Amino acid sequence: MNFPADLRYTAEHEWIKLVDGNVALVGITDYAQDQLGDVVFVEVNSVDQDLAANEVFGSVEAVKTVSDLFLPVAGKVVEVNESLNDNPDKVNTDPYGDGWIIKLELANPADLDGLMDATAYEKLVG
Structure with a gap:
């Protein structure tokens, strides 16, 4: 399993990474995929919506199941990775790169401090 040190993680298996000011990429972890x-x-049906931390912002459908996606921190969904419409398997093949799911404008970047670092997340998933 891969747990990049420059990301923050949630117990629901989402990751988040600041990329530009207070805008971050969000996806699911290697473990989750x-x-x-x-x-x-x-499916993401929350573009241009302000959501609270832990609110559902979409879902991922796999052969086995459908899983809700939970927002790691409060913010506004500003973009969806449209390439996943034709290539949803990018979530499996490159979960921390081309498999990102949304861009999120954070309500408060300091909220990232409340999430797990790579070491803590690796302990969680064992």
């Missing part, structure tokens, strides 16, 4: 199996569809 492995547990789900082959991802066949990603």
Whole structure:
């Protein structure tokens, strides 16, 4: 399993990374994609919405199941990774790169401090 040190993690298996000011990328972890199996569809229905931390912002459908996606911190969903419409398997093959799911404008960047670092997340998933 891969747990990049420059990301923050949630107990619900989402990751977040600041990329530009207070805008961050959000996706699911390598562990999550492995547990789900082959991802066949990603749905995000929360663009331009202000959401609280832990609110559902979409879902990932895999061969085995459908799993809700939870926002790591409060903010506004400003963009969806449209390439996942035609290639949802990017979530499996590159979960921390081309498999990102949304761009989020953070309400308060300091909220990232309340999330797990890579060491803590690795301990969580064991």
